[in-house]
Amino acid sequence: MSLFDHLVIFPILVPFFVAVALLFPSLSNSLLRQRAMTIIGNVLMVIIAFVLLFKVKQQGIQVYALGDWSAPFGIVLVADAFSVLLICLSAILGLAVTLYASAGEDKNGAFFHPLIMFQLMGINGAFLTGDAFNLFVFFEVLLIASYSLMIHGGGKQRVQVNIHYVFLNLIGSSLFLFALGTLYGTLGTLNFADMADRIPQLSSNELLITKSGALLLLAVFGLKAAMLPLHFWLPKAYASTSAPVAALFAIMTKVGIYSIWRVHGVLFGDQAGELANIALPWLWPIALLTIAIGAISVLASQSLRVLCSNLVIVSVGTLLVTISLNTVQATTAGIYYLLHSTLVCAAMFLLAGVIQQQRGKAEDRFVTARTMPQAGILGVTFVLLAIGLIGMPPLSGFIGKALILQSVTNASQAMWIWPLILGAGLIALIALSRAGTTLFWRTNGENTTVLKGHPMQYLAIALLVITLPLMVIFGGAVSDFSQLAAEQLKAGLSLQQLNEVAK
Amino acid sequence: MELVYAICVGFISACGIFLMLRGHTFTLVIGLTLLSYAVNLFLFASGGLTIGAPAVLNGSENYADPLPQALVLTAIVIGFAMTAFAVILAMRGRSDMGNDHVDGTEPFDRLAAEKKS
Numbered sequence: 001m002s003l004f005d006h007l008v009i010f011p012i013l014v015p016f017f018v019a020v021a022l023l024f025p026s027l028s029n030s031l032l033r034q035r036a037m038t039i040i041g042n043v044l045m046v047i048i049a050f051v052l053l054f055k056v057k058q059q060g061i062q063v064y065a066l067g068d069w070s071a072p073f074g075i076v077l078v079a080d081a082f083s084v085l086l087i088c089l090s091a092i093l094g095l096a097v098t099l100y101a102s103a104g105e106d107k108n109g110a111f112f113h114p115l116i117m118f119q120l121m122g123i124n125g126a127f128l129t130g131d132a133f134n135l136f137v138f139f140e141v142l143l144i145a146s147y148s149l150m151i152h153g154g155g156k157q158r159v160q161v162n163i164h165y166v167f168l169n170l171i172g173s174s175l176f177l178f179a180l181g182t183l184y185g186t187l188g189t190l191n192f193a194d195m196a197d198r199i200p201q202l203s204s205n206e207l208l209i210t211k212s213g214a215l216l217l218l219a220v221f222g223l224k225a226a227m228l229p230l231h232f233w234l235p236k237a238y239a240s241t242s243a244p245v246a247a248l249f250a251i252m253t254k255v256g257i258y259s260i261w262r263v264h265g266v267l268f269g270d271q272a273g274e275l276a277n278i279a280l281p282w283l284w285p286i287a288l289l290t291i292a293i294g295a296i297s298v299l300a301s302q303s304l305r306v307l308c309s310n311l312v313i314v315s316v317g318t319l320l321v322t323i324s325l326n327t328v329q330a331t332t333a334g335i336y337y338l339l340h341s342t343l344v345c346a347a348m349f350l351l352a353g354v355i356q357q358q359r360g361k362a363e364d365r366f367v368t369a370r371t372m373p374q375a376g377i378l379g380v381t382f383v384l385l386a387i388g389l390i391g392m393p394p395l396s397g398f399i400g401k402a403l404i405l406q407s408v409t410n411a412s413q414a415m416w417i418w419p420l421i422l423g424a425g426l427i428a429l430i431a432l433s434r435a436g437t438t439l440f441w442r443t444n445g446e447n448t449t450v451l452k453g454h455p456m457q458y459l460a461i462a463l464l465v466i467t468l469p470l471m472v473i474f475g476g477a478v479s480d481f482s483q484l485a486a487e488q489l490k491a492g493l494s495l496q497q498l499n500e501v502a503k
Numbered sequence: 504m505e506l507v508y509a510i511c512v513g514f515i516s517a518c519g520i521f522l523m524l525r526g527h528t529f530t531l532v533i534g535l536t537l538l539s540y541a542v543n544l545f546l547f548a549s550g551g552l553t554i555g556a557p558a559v560l561n562g563s564e565n566y567a568d569p570l571p572q573a574l575v576l577t578a579i580v581i582g583f584a585m586t587a588f589a590v591i592l593a594m595r596g597r598s599d600m601g602n603d604h605v606d607g608t609e610p611f612d613r614l615a616a617e618k619k620s
């Protein structure tokens with residue numbers, strides 16, 4: 001086997017080895033060397049992710065059996081179009097976050113760079129894994145890194161918010177294990193492909209137990225994805241942590257969404273026999289309510305970071321709508337919107353960090369303050385990102401929302417979805433224009449004491465902002481690939497197919 | 504055997520959940536530990552309960568399912584690390600905020616206030 005055959009496991013191994021290397025004294029003693037190493041590692045990750053993307057596009061689904069143990073007994077990694085797309089997303093986000101943090105944010109506490117790499121390892125692992133127990137393991141890897149990252153820099157408020165975040169997620173992990181035990185008890189396997197084969201063949205007395213296990217999993221993933229009513233932790237957590245960490249966390253809710261798609265959209269999807277689409281009756285009202293509550297919270301936000309966190313909740317609701325529509329077209333739209341919303345929210349969090357730094361004591365709260373030294377460039381970026389967040393042309397938010405609205409074919413569903421999504425867009429428009437006016441125009445006097453933005457910070461924001469027009473220019477390619485991802489996801493993968501691909 | 508086992512797991516989880524519903528980090532940590540014990544026992548039982556059977560398939564008709572044992576091992580390690588983190592975080596919260604309530608401030612207790620006055 002050549003090295004190229006092992007490509008599937010690289011998105012997990014590269015961050016892991018970089019993180020371990022960063023802990024050795026020769027690297028951990030010098031912040032400069034740490035920064036260089038992390039940035040090189042992340043550039044490498046972007047390259048690997050895109051090579052993997054092209055490989056999947058040309059050769060179809062890639063399966064990697066660890067230690068060459070075949071599927072139901074050994075551990076497998078499955079790289080289909082959906083997971084490689086998300087790996088590309090996490091690689092780009094990881095690069096932007098490390099560039100931003102290298103401007104000085106990483107000085108506020110120890111081990112920032114290794115933790116970022118461990119977090120990326122967990123995220124990539126969760127996207128690639130082919131069985132439910134390893135999904136749990138990678139969830140724990142990314143969570144324990146996120147616990148420490150969230151508290152990075154310290155401070156009373158971060159500690160207090162972190163207590164909520166950590167304990168909620170620990171309870172979530174216990175529930176995850178209960179759900180896995182329940183499913184293993186009836187199905188006798190935790191491999192996704194094998195589970196998909198066995199779910200339709202369950203006997204009638206096992207149905208109820210399996211159903212309770214599956215719905216328990218929905219609650220666990222819902223907690224990670226911040227769907228109603230499990231979203232209360234998110235605004236405070238994202239708003240009080242440091243900017244690069246908040247930007248990286250923009251993809252964390254999407255890990256929950258991805259898992260819901262994988263488990264409740266496919267395993268318990270159309271082909272699940274008696275248990276087909278058991279989560280849909282729950283998801284449908286929850287999705288709509290998540291959008292509504294998120295939009296109301298957007299209007300009530302008092303600072304830019306809280307506003308942005310609430311926009312994350314709105315985007316989670318929108319994605320849940322596309323899951324509950326349960327068609328290939330809606331899934332395609334959802335995948336496109338997922339890419340867009342992660343990038344644009346992350347960019348807004350980074351921008352909020354620079355704005356906070358340049359406004360001194362006023363931070364990013366919507367109050368009158370002195371002018372920012374670099375208000376011009378920050379203002380232009382703010383307008384671009386606001387256009388993306390609202391979903392106005394010409395940026396990718398418009399295409400994402402248009403695809404979602406177009407995928408609603410049923411009139412009774414359209415009656416609910418169209419007004420809610422368009423209304424949420426209008427509310428975002430009002431809230432963001434009010435925010436922009438206060439931050440940039442309601443000023444008194446010059447401010448000369450605060451630091452100007454570091455070029456690395458602008459480079460990181462530019463990297464994310466540039467992806468928005470690129471997703472429009474290459475919109476055809478991106479939506480074609482999203483469609484491939486949606487088709488592969490909806491078709492599912494049986495154990496036999498999995499083992500054939502593995503050979 | 505199954506009934507006794509199920510009652511034990513249920514009782515431990517109930518105790519854990521009761522303790523977790525308190526508002527203080529100390530009881531929360533204890534509750535979480537109990538719940539993770541319950542989870543480990545639950546996972547262990549998910550492969551079916553057998554007595555005196557080997558864990559590896561060495562040709563014998565009667566064998567214990569080895570997979571839940573592997574799962575429990577992983578779950579114990581992860582649970583232990585997470586509990587250690589939670590304890591350190593709780594201590595940090597106690598020293599930073601001066602009390603061990605999860606919200607950082609003790610809620611106003613009307614009954615206690617009336618008793619005092």
